[in-house]
Amino acid sequence: MRLGPSRLIILSNRGPYTTAVVRRRVVARRSAGGLVAALEPVLRSQGGTWIAWDDRPPGRRRPPALTDERGPFSLRLLPFSEAAASNYYHGFSNRVLWPICHGFLDKCRFDHVFFRDYMRCNLEFSRAAVREASRRDIVWVHDYHLALVPGQVRTLAPHLRTLLFWHIPFPPAWVFKAMPWAREILEGMLGADLIGFHTQDYVRHFLESCRVLLGLPVNEARGEVQFGRRHPRIIACPIGADVEAFDTLARRPGVLLKAHQLRKSLGVDQIVLGVDRLDYTKGILERFLAYEIFLKKHSQNRSRQVLVQVAVPSRTRVHDYALLRRQIDETAGRLNALYAEGSWVPIRYSYRSISRESLAALYAAADVALITPLRDGMNLVAKEYVASHTRNDGVLIVSELAGAAEEMEEALIVNPYDLEKVADTLRRAMDMTLKEKTERMQALRSRVLSRDINWWVREFLRAAGFSLARSDVHRGAARPAGVPFEPAAWIQPVGRLGVREAN
Ligand code: GDG
Numbered sequence: 001m002r003l004g005p006s007r008l009i010i011l012s013n014r015g016p017y018t019t020a021v022v023r024r025r026v027v028a029r030r031s032a033g034g035l036v037a038a039l040e041p042v043l044r045s046q047g048g049t050w051i052a053w054d055d056r057p058p059g060r061r062r063p064p065a066l067t068d069e070r071g072p073f074s075l076r077l078l079p080f081s082e083a084a085a086s087n088y089y090h091g092f093s094n095r096v097l098w099p100i101c102h103g104f105l106d107k108c109r110f111d112h113v114f115f116r117d118y119m120r121c122n123l124e125f126s127r128a129a130v131r132e133a134s135r136r137d138i139v140w141v142h143d144y145h146l147a148l149v150p151g152q153v154r155t156l157a158p159h160l161r162t163l164l165f166w167h168i169p170f171p172p173a174w175v176f177k178a179m180p181w182a183r184e185i186l187e188g189m190l191g192a193d194l195i196g197f198h199t200q201d202y203v204r205h206f207l208e209s210c211r212v213l214l215g216l217p218v219n220e221a222r223g224e225v226q227f228g229r230r231h232p233r234i235i236a237c238p239i240g241a242d243v244e245a246f247d248t249l250a251r252r253p254g255v256l257l258k259a260h261q262l263r264k265s266l267g268v269d270q271i272v273l274g275v276d277r278l279d280y281t282k283g284i285l286e287r288f289l290a291y292e293i294f295l296k297k298h299s300q301n302r303s304r305q306v307l308v309q310v311a312v313p314s315r316t317r318v319h320d321y322a323l324l325r326r327q328i329d330e331t332a333g334r335l336n337a338l339y340a341e342g343s344w345v346p347i348r349y350s351y352r353s354i355s356r357e358s359l360a361a362l363y364a365a366a367d368v369a370l371i372t373p374l375r376d377g378m379n380l381v382a383k384e385y386v387a388s389h390t391r392n393d394g395v396l397i398v399s400e401l402a403g404a405a406e407e408m409e410e411a412l413i414v415n416p417y418d419l420e421k422v423a424d425t426l427r428r429a430m431d432m433t434l435k436e437k438t439e440r441m442q443a444l445r446s447r448v449l450s451r452d453i454n455w456w457v458r459e460f461l462r463a464a465g466f467s468l469a470r471s472d473v474h475r476g477a478a479r480p481a482g483v484p485f486e487p488a489a490w491i492q493p494v495g496r497l498g499v500r501e502a503n
Contacts, residue, residue: 006466007137008048009129010039013089013145015052015077035142037242038453042468043073049132051125053089054079076132078124087117089145090317097144100179101168102281102375107320108179115181119148122188126152133160138466141192143167148184150191163464164192167239168377169403170202173209182213190227194464196237198378198403203236237460238407241383243452249360250388258361266348270305270430273366275359275381276373277314278351280324283374283399283416284311288331288347290372290422295339295346297423303344305430307370308362312353325351363388368395368429372416376402382411386448392441395429397422407447410440 016036043050054077080088091114099107126149129139139162141149150162166189176182186209189195197203207218210225217226223234249255263271272291276282291307311328315321332349339346354362363369369385379402386396386408396411398404405413414425458468 005136007046007134008039008043009133009137009139010043010048010050010142011125011129011139011146011149012050012052012142013093014055015075016040016050017075035239035453037245038457042457047073048137049074049076051076051078051128051132053077053085053121055085055089074132076128078121078128080121080124084117084121086317087111087114088121090315092118093145094315094318096179096181097147097185098168098281100176101144101171103169103171103175104280104375105175105178107280110180112180115184122146122148123152125149126156129153130157130160133157135159137161138163138461138464140165148188151188152191154191161464162192163194163196163460164189165196165237165239165460166202166206166377167198169375170197170205170209172205173212176205176209177213182209186210186214187227190225190230190232192232193230194460195232195234196460196463197234198236198238199406200236201406202377202403203234206234233463235463237456237463238403238451239378239380240452240454240456241380241387241448243383243387243449244454245356246360246363246384246387247390247449249357250364250390252357252360255357255361255364258358259365262361262365266306266308268304268306268344270367271365272305272307272368272370272426273362273385274307274309274370274372275362276311278311278321278325278328279314280320281373281375283372284309284328285324285331286374286416286419287370287372287422288328288335290416290419291346291370291426292335292339293419294423294426295335298427302339302346303341306344306348307346308348308366309350310354310359310362311349311351313351359384360388366394368397368426370397370422370426371402371404372397372399372414372422373402374399374416376404378403380404382408383448386441386444387452389441389445392438392445393434394441395432395437396441396444397425397429407451408444410443 014031016031018031050073091111095107095109096114099105125146129149130153133139137160139153139160141162141164144166150164153160153162179185190210195206197206203223204220207220207225210216211218218224224231225234274284274287276284278284295302309332329351332347335347336345363385366385369382371379371382373379376399379398382396382398382402382404385394396408397414398408398411399416400413401416405411412425412429414422416422461468
């Protein structure tokens, strides 16, 4: 079946555009994420609506919802009261579902008010979806912020076809069970006709939770749950990187020049790179400690390498994140004070978001990518690093606790908690022969390039029973993020809007 006349109704916590003031006019810019780049062309060719939370400060939004019927598709941004948004997003999403799904039970705060507002905000999303969708449209829900939406949509409009993609890990049943609302969340998710996870392990965990916590019959071989008279399907469909964007950027003279200048200014033989949102799941602190072991073990040639770490501000209102930021700052400071030699310092740490061009230059300049999350649904940075190494150089070290490791057996795979081993693997990466590097990178590239973000969109929709022409997904995907998209209705003389932090 082709997508045919079906329009796509996409629901995600954050919208596809950020707004900025350019020459006293508000313009919308496409967010940097690959998801938007991949879905925009589909929405453009099929038509549809993107529904997201209006997370701009209350005084700066246009109530009740921003719409631009003249754009390639419409956009509905849902304004929530500050208290509801805080409980829904900072509370239930980031202090309950995020930590429990990553196996960090000690970081959970099980507060009933969080769940109450999570339910209410999810219901706003669901109502908006039902208002937008006609009988033949497809409602595609993204991620853990909206777990109850598939069930709510099914109650409000049983005829609608709903898909859910879960971008983070799904934990074993005995972990998930600790959450007081585990059953409600599972039932909400099961409202979807198709549920996608990054890996087969997450699929197994989800099926096990349905069996153990809800007592439902599951068919593991077919990836099916019997839920009343319905049989929602559960599949693994690993998300890919925006390969086209990074491959193109990595060949651009300006980016290559930037990479060259960076190498020159750092003045070392080898650059080791870490790029993450500042999040306890990403293992930044543990990475620094492993690097310290490396520095101690190889004291003779210390100043021949540097660890460049970019930490993107994230969830700064949550206490655990503020605390972690301080610990990371202090650890970088301590290592730099302890091991500095002349003008050389072991860690170049920056706490900020950088442009995609700068990110591509960093990827291209780095000899080793040290990607050691303690738990990660997938990890797109690993794939983007590979996509940027067009000359098959560079070594990827990746955590076995990231979904990405499943598809990247030619990378050097480490346990991020085993600091000694991480330090030794870093040495191994640095000493690797060019021949071995090339062979490994070639194999990695062939997989990362063929299973990119466009492949993922096609594959997921295909599993839902809709085929999509390559051109539907591809058209416009090469357009770099940040190209102004100017929905006329948005142009208004308001003050400068704040810069958002990462999810
Ligand atoms: C969730 C899951 C899953 C990073 N720093 C900058 C920047 N980035 C971009 C990267 C990459 C994205 O952010 C980060 O994606 P990850 O996959 O690494 O991590 P999460 O944000 O935790 O994403 C994860 C993902 O969803 C998709 O399903 O893989 O497991 O946790 O694309 O390029 N972009 C720019 N400046 C930065 O400083 N422009």
